[in-house]
Amino acid sequence: MLNLSRQRVDEALWKTYPLQALRSIPELQAARKLGRFMLFMLAGLIVILFLPWRQNVTGEGTVTSLTPQDRPQTIQNAIAGRIEHWAIREGQLVKKGDTLLVISEIKDEYFDPNIDQRLEEQLGAKQGSLSATDSKISALEGQLKALEDGLRFKLSSAQNKVKQSRFKVRIDSTDLIAIRKNYQIAVDRLERYEKGYKDGLFSLTDLETRRLKLQEDYAKVVTQENKLDVSRQELINARIELSNIQAEYQEKMAKAMSDKASAVSYRAEAEGEISKIRNKISSVDVRQGMYVIRAPQNGYVVKTLKAGIGETIKEGESIATLQPESPLLAVELYVRAMDVPLITPGRTVRLQFDGWPAVQFSGWPTVAVGTFGGEVAIIDAVSSTNGKYRLLVRPHADDHPWPKQLRLGSGVYGWVMLDDVPIWYEIWRQLNGFPPSLKEEPKPAEGAKK
Template sequence: MLNLSNNVVPESVKESSNAYIQELVSTPKSTHVLKRWLLGFFIIFIITLFLPWQQNINGKGTVTALSPSERPQSIQNVIAGRIEKWNVAEGQLVKKGDTLVILSELKDEYFDPQLPIRLDEQLQAKKEALDSYEAKADALQKQVDALSKNWELSLEKARNKVKQNRAKVNADSADIQAEQLQVKIAQDRLQRGLTQEKQGIVSLNEIESRRLKLQETQNKLISVQNKLAISKQELINSQIELNSINAEYAEKIAKARSDRSSALASISDGQSEISKIVNKQASVDIRRNMYVVRAPQDGYVVKALKAGIGETLKETESICTLQPVNPNLAVELYVNAMDVPLIQQGRIARLEFEGWPAIQFSGWPSVSVGTFAGKVRVIDMIDSKNGQYRLLVTPDSGNWPKQLRVGSGVYGWIMLDDVPVWYEIWRQLNAFPPSLKEAPEEGEKTGKETAAKK
């Protein structure tokens, strides 16, 4: 107040004016409550920012079986055929070896109902022909052995004859020399006689006698020369005969061996034909057993891919689908390629199955409700067609719902390491991947698994 006026304000007026001003200036009670609440929320928010948050990688997938043999499989026929009878209905439980479908033959070469008997007859005929060829081969071998022995005997005989003729030629040659000497002696005596006859020492009769002797020795020499010529010709003939024996028996033995080789070739062909018939018999027996399509294992017939009677099937064409009984369930989860290096085998996963209501706090699995625990079992080494990588997750503790069926949808979280909440918020705002850290130690992993189970 400036106190410019001389008038004095009464005390009552002063008191009433101060009260009014204070009432205008004072803060409402509700505002104080709001401030306290905001302060409390701020303190809680700050505390929450420093709470541990478990990082995770999420993915979608389906329920499957861990073993490939327990997954749904298509029942296929091995041979082409025509459906004659269905022995099962969709949804029916079948045991291993139960008849599913009965087929009939489509190929004309298997139409004959007596085909096994016909094949037995062909096999028996081929065996008899094979025995005949074997007997012929044995006979020809014996013939070759006999010809070889006769060849040796004939050669020995011909050689002896050559030796004899050569000796005869030698003897005749010696006789010629002796006769030539006799002729020379007779000529010398005749010459001496003629000289002596001129001297009157020898008579004319003696001269004539010596001339006759010379004539006889000359005639005998000619006879011995003719004999030598005959002996030489016989020697040549025996040598020719020796050579002809070699050629003759070589030709006979070669022909016998050729016939035996032909018989052995026929034996080989017969054995080949027998093998083909035996193979054909085995194929026919196996094919006849394939007219009945049986269940490869226990399971449920899910869907018939061929309906009705009389429909034809090609080789390896699917007939129906079989779901094995009580498969060991697993979950196929697909995650992005950038997250695969952060996942190791043995990591804990939380799973939410379609049809089971759940409340999931991905960063605080201990307060999640309705989710199920799993463990990473397999990480594919290559990506799938959609560019993501497949994980196989198996049950970790407890049992998954018994009502689960193969093919059900699943949403899962692969649990990683703990970080503060503020770091996770900052990472999410910046779209960074989870922290890349080493795989947890065994003791640390066990502790986290226990907390997740709780």
């Protein structure tokens, strides 16, 4: 059998016969070092897989302002006019109330240089007409009162006449009854005289006297009947006169009331005309103040949309674009619809602005360089035209302030930070295309600052 041992060459032989070939063979210690290094790398990789990783939602957008009043706006003229003078240049800083543009009038109804005086004259004429109408109304009211008094007096007189006629009718009726009674007595006496004459008790003269008396009593009856008819006719005429008086005065009062109503209507129209003239005077004063177009707030004139002198502009037409001087900056990020349920107001956001170099480790935001902090302020309730949802991000109070050189409209790339997960889980999620996960359902006010 072979003499196998752990020694490669006997030490004595090695010293006695130094073999160069054996000396050139590498020792096994280098291989052991390589193996140990690979094991160390494998252990380090396993440890790294269990390190925490911050999940995030990415989005792109632009720099904007948090409030609408800080966003670029167009300056419009309220009235139509002709450009007479420009008082600013593009890029110039203007203060609130500074003159931007002066225009002149182009409507013919405002060409009169003394339009204020003309309107004042119209107002005075209408006020005089209103005073005259008030006097007419007062006179008509006096006339109505006089008619009412006259009607009351005449009605009283006519009613008294009716009463008198009624009393006269009663008297004549009573007299007629008495006269008829006397006539009946005369008839009875004549019958007795006729019988007595036949019996020889009375003479023919007495009989003829009674006959004459009967004719006289009959004549009295006829006269009294006629008198009663006259009295009744007078009563009817008195009643008719009473009705005529009422109708006549009602007609006069109706006419007076109609005239008064017409005067009141004219007064209302005059008051309306006076209000229109006063409104016209105020409108002219306001319109004359609109010939000078002023800056609504402090800002920079970005671009003029009209040029030249003598150019006509319509009312409500944009003439220049103004960028507010110190806007409250914010960032609008657009994220996918599947990521919106994971985001709530107050979530931390890391931002990378165009023009500012940065090294971003999305899973380890603490080691990022060149990025800036923000927090979600607003999440739109509806999607935008591109199908994504817009987030408004404001600066984070506890982070570095955003660069002062930022301009509205600059591009931004952002990461909305979510929860911490192991690296191996994040790799597995990315390989399978799963959305980020949350440990618990987000609350609307989680992390938000008042």
